[in-house]
Amino acid sequence: MDLKQAGSSLDSLISSFNTRILDLQELVIGRNMYPATSVPDLSAVDTAVKAMEFQVQAIKDRLREETEAIPKAKKLIDMSLRQQKKLQHMLAHMPPRLLESVTVSNRNPSNCLMQESSNHDFHLGSLKLDEEPVALPKEKKGRGSAPLWYVTAEELDSLSSYMRGRLTLDKVNAAINDMAAYAETNAQLIAAPKKKLAEGSWEKALELRDIAMTEAVKGKHFFLESDIKGPALKLDNTGKAILTVLRHLGRISEARIGHHRVIILSKPQ
Structure with missing residues (x-):
């Protein structure tokens, strides 16, 4: 290496050191330029952060209170709906x-x-808001015995052979007897006080009472599809054929109420 190149390298090294020293000096000056105002600024930031922490804590407390109040509100709404149903039932009767x-x-x-x-x-x-179903007024059909509107031989013969199938007049009218018995049992459950019902019958009585208050069923005798258990009428092919015939002849009508298929006894026209 000649003297000229060695001098150039030394100059570059010295220049690099000088640049580094200047950078350090600028950093020191920048850090200590405004020492009097930096402390109040940091205090203001700390105060703002603490205020935000208080607000967040207040929001958390409010959310906890609202969460704890939700079950009480649901219970109150449920009680209000039950009270409304009772008042509507009393107004209807x-x-x-x-x-x-x-x-x-x-x-x-x-x-x-x-x-x-x-x-x-x-x-x-005298109108008490108790848990017992209110008895139907005397003018309602539910207070009397379930009607027995038998099918005549002429009506059965008027049906097509496809609809009539192997059904006989005795089978059809025996099914009508069963349906009247089902409807009569339901009417007694609706009118019976709680103390006279068996332990497992009270919930069904309340459910039947709600069904009896619907527009499609009000004042009529009815039974549920789940009530069909014989002896003459069963949920087999013969029983379904009998229901089809009786529906065609105007002895029954059907309605879907909740999860129940409700069969209503109808007077033939």
Whole structure:
């Protein structure tokens, strides 16, 4: 290596050291340029962070309270719905005279308030919100025996041979006897007080009462498809054929209520 190249390398090394020293000096100057204002800025940042932490904690507490209140709200809603059903049931079975007086008093409260107050207190005081089903009014068909609308030989002969099949008049009318027995049993369950029912019958009685309040069934005798257990009517091919014939002859009608297939006894036209 000649002297010229050695001098050039030394100059480059010295220049590199000088550049590094300048960089370090700038870093030191930048760090210590505003020492008086850096502390308040950091304090302000710390205060803001703490305020945000308090807000987040308040949000967490509120969410916990709302979560704990959800089961109570669900229970309250369930109780309100049950109460609403009871009130609707009582309104549907309210005596006509009382219903008319309530309607008139609602339209003319200033004229009827004093006249009807004692009468309302007497009637409304007897309406108890208990768990027992309310008995159907006397004018409803459910209070009487289930009807027996037998099929005549002429009606059976009027059917096509395909629909009639091997059914006989005795089989069809025996099935009508069974259906009347099913409907009568359900009517007794609906009207029976809780204390007179067996342990496993109360839930079915409540379910039957709800079905009896629907528009399709109200005031009529009915039974469920699950009630069909013989002796004459069964859920076999013969039983299904009998139901088809009776539906065609207007002795029964059907409705789907909830998960139940409800069969309603109908008067032939």
